[in-house]
Amino acid sequence: QGLKDANGRPIEEEWMEFDMDRQGFSQEYQQLLDKIRRRTAVVGVIGLGYVGLPLASTFHSAGYFTIGFDADLEVISALERGQSYLEHLPNSTELFQQLSDSEKFHATSDMSRLKQVDAILICVPTPLGENFEPDLRYIESCGRSIAAARRAGQLVVLESTTYPGTTREKLLPWILEGGCESSLGRDVFLAFSPEREDPGNKIHQMASIPKLVGGLDLPSSNLASALYESSFKQVIRVRSAEVAEAAKIVENVYRSVNIALVNELKMVLNKMNIDIWEVLDAAQTKPFGFHRFDPGPGWGGHCIPVDPFYLAWKARSVGVKSTFILVRRSREEQEQEQEQEQEQE
Ligand SMILES: NC(=O)c1ccc[n+]([C@@H]2O[C@H](COP(=O)([O-])OP(=O)(O)OC[C@H]3O[C@@H](n4cnc5c(N)ncnc54)[C@H](O)[C@@H]3O)[C@@H](O)[C@H]2O)c1
Incomplete structure (x- = not known):
């Protein structure tokens, strides 16, 4: 093209x-x-x-x-x-x-x-x-x-x-x-x-x-x-330049979404008294279709907290409402809601 x-x-x-x-x-x-x-x-x-x-x-x-x-x-x-x-x-x-x-x-x-x-x-x-x-x-x-x-x-x-x-x-x-x-x-x-x-x-x-x-x-x-x-x-x-630009941002969105997912899984499993680390050790014995991300403090650095917004903005400009790209944001909002609920209780 x-x-x-x-x-x-x-x-x-x-x-x-x-x-x-x-x-x-x-x-x-x-x-x-x-x-x-x-x-x-x-x-x-x-x-x-x-x-x-x-x-x-x-x-x-x-x-x-x-x-x-x-x-x-x-x-x-x-x-x-x-x-x-x-x-x-x-x-x-x-x-x-x-x-x-x-x-x-x-x-x-x-x-x-x-x-x-x-x-x-x-x-x-x-x-x-x-x-x-x-x-x-x-x-x-x-x-x-x-x-x-x-x-x-x-x-x-x-x-x-x-x-x-x-x-x-x-x-x-x-x-x-x-x-x-x-x-x-x-x-x-x-x-x-x-x-x-x-x-x-x-x-x-x-x-x-x-x-x-x-x-x-x-x-x-x-x-x-x-x-x-x-x-x-x-x-x-x-x-093309566009493929190279998209590849980089996809790499970072992939990390961002998976970090959000594993942190949420940790919260969910904690409530069930299941150790996330044991679960991940077990899951990663599958030789295909599973790529391990470990729970951590969340997003840090210059890139992961910022880059998904670039892609989501561009997605909107071409008329696509993305659900997963900004999962990070909704997660934060969710946490804020949870904190507010706990304060009210
Ligand atoms: N830091 C990382 O780990 C990392 C990894 C991959 C990609 N990136 C991307 O690389 C880019 C640069 O990030 P960074 O971490 O090196 O930033 P940085 O803040 O460490 O350095 C940027 C430098 O650019 C200079 N600068 C700004 N505007 C300028 C201008 N008009 N003319 C001349 N100098 C100017 C600033 O003074 C600063 O020294 C960003 O797009 C970032 O998302 C960063």
């Missing part, structure tokens, strides 16, 4: 068997692919938080000259001093020291330097607005900064978690700033690649987590895949 080569010809099934050097791609495409292959491409990461900083470090370690952009001057100054502000990251002291000592890493808040960058990776927050609607203001601000500094031959990849359609419907117009859509796939390339980082997880570290990549068109998919393949162990190309 909507996948086209540089000449505007639709690309259907064969695109999954991609040929990066296929005839017909633009000169800008060929030049950027060549830079990625030689690792002479400059990588820029916007937003140097829990996601962006390890990502910048991953590309820096792979040999790319890397520029980190952040709006927060304290972040820039801490990076220049080699002083960690992300305590949960494993080896954070060494990581910050390594970046600050390196001539191949710069940190800046000067967004005009985006002009120097060949591949721009966006890792800014995606919070909720007052009415639990998606708040894309940080992505918009990045899109507008990119538009102001844009030159031909740049790849932009959105990594922030968001609802399906954001890259094509929102980020692309912000970057093109009312400009010509036909420049997509010729002199500007756009893709989505979700961040599956789990800060503090010592087993699954960034470069070893399979990386999903979906472009807005074939040239964008090719370039984004080539870039990530040079630095990550496994890259999985999906058909």
Whole structure:
């Protein structure tokens, strides 16, 4: 759907068997692919938080000259001093020291330097607005900064978690700033690649987590895949940016719903004097069809409490009222009701 080569010809099934050097791609495409292959491409990461900083470090370690952009001057100054502000990251002291000592890493808040960058990776927050609607203001601000500094031959990849359609419907117009859509796939390339980082997880570290990549068109998919393949162990190309966006949010909704379910089961079984842990130990002996989630304090972190609202909002915008996606919310409401009932008793 909507996948086209540089000449505007639709690309259907064969695109999954991609040929990066296929005839017909633009000169800008060929030049950027060549830079990625030689690792002479400059990588820029916007937003140097829990996601962006390890990502910048991953590309820096792979040999790319890397520029980190952040709006927060304290972040820039801490990076220049080699002083960690992300305590949960494993080896954070060494990581910050390594970046600050390196001539191949710069940190800046000067967004005009985006002009120097060949591949721009966006890792800014995606919070909720007052009415639990998606708040894309940080992505918009990045899109507008990119538009102001844009030159031909740049790849932009959105990594922030968001609802399906954001890259094509929102980020692309912000970057093109009312400009010509036909420049997509010729002199500007756009893709989505979700961040599956789990800060503090010592087993699954960034470069070893399979990386999903979906472009807005074939040239964008090719370039984004080539870039990530040079630095990550496994890259999985999906058909479109929308598939990649949806995959990430589905992963988090799946967790959110299952956490809600197991916590509810614990309450129910408690009342029956049955130990949930024994039940889960027993249930997980089934070799198929059961994936264990353990009861816990509920939802935490940046993502699980927020992401379901993004999908539910998008579902509503296409006329679907979702029952399960926001099960978390109704659960909280249920608990509040229970507390109120207990107080009244
Ligand atoms: N933290 C996680 O565990 C995790 C995991 C997977 C995905 N994500 C997603 O990744 C995205 C980033 O999350 P995070 O945890 O790294 O956020 P964070 O708050 O740790 O870092 C974001 C950084 O972006 C900077 N920033 C904001 N707007 C900017 C702008 N316009 N220009 C330049 N810099 C700007 C902030 O100053 C901050 O340093 C979110 O969409 C989040 O949902 C987070």
